[in-house]
Amino acid sequence: MFDYGSDPNHVGITGILGCMGVVFAAANHLYAIHIPDMVNSNLIGARAFVAMVQGGEGAAHPAGSLHLFVNGMKRPTADDEARTMLDALGSPPTRVYRLMTGLPPANGGEPSSATIKVQLVAGNAQLGYKHVPDDQWVQGGSARTGRYLGGLPDDPTRPNDGALAAAWNQMTNATCHIRGLH
Numbered sequence: 001m002f003d004y005g006s007d008p009n010h011v012g013i014t015g016i017l018g019c020m021g022v023v024f025a026a027a028n029h030l031y032a033i034h035i036p037d038m039v040n041s042n043l044i045g046a047r048a049f050v051a052m053v054q055g056g057e058g059a060a061h062p063a064g065s066l067h068l069f070v071n072g073m074k075r076p077t078a079d080d081e082a083r084t085m086l087d088a089l090g091s092p093p094t095r096v097y098r099l100m101t102g103l104p105p106a107n108g109g110e111p112s113s114a115t116i117k118v119q120l121v122a123g124n125a126q127l128g129y130k131h132v133p134d135d136q137w138v139q140g141g142s143a144r145t146g147r148y149l150g151g152l153p154d155d156p157t158r159p160n161d162g163a164l165a166a167a168w169n170q171m172t173n174a175t176c177h178i179r180g181l182h
Helices: 039-057 078-088 161-165
Strands: 003-007 010-016 020-025 030-035 065-071 094-099 114-121 124-130 137-139 157-159 176-181
Touching: 003 010, 003 039, 010 020, 010 030, 010 065, 010 157, 020 039, 020 078, 020 114, 030 039, 030 114, 039 078, 065 078, 065 114, 065 124, 078 094, 078 176
Parallel strands: 065 094
Antiparallel strands: 003 030, 010 114, 020 030, 020 065, 094 176, 114 124, 137 157
16 A cells, blocks of 8 residues: 545554554644555655655645554664654654554464554644454545555555444553654
8 A cells, every 4th residue: 555645634544564654743734644564665655755745734844743653563664764754854743653552463463453543633633543354444435645656556445434433542652652753
């Protein structure tokens, strides 16, 4: 999934297992991207995300905060990838969230993939995650803003409304390992 998008109120990223979800929260807009763990495309995804944020906010160093999401201890390069985006965006407050609890085990005992949601409430980003089983996905959903690596078929599925409405894990020190970067 090489997709990215933005919305004034809420964004979501699905399929976070070895992948990374990234959100930039500006005062009145959210930007999101899904970056699979493929060495040759990680930097392409980071550059596409930075360009989307800078273009949308009309500034090389926009005001806001940067949030990066990975599943458990997967993606050991997450901090280095975060610094690439942090530097390009002018060092906004940046946190890497490693989702450590609240996901059922999948095959082999690894945690299941996570669905991330971020919404702006009174100008503050509220962060949540949960596992949405594949059998609870349906056709539809909002159109993505774009795709930064072509040649792959689009997947028009999204979690169904019932799966989205159920309980979410809040991203706190009790559920995640949260690391601030400077």
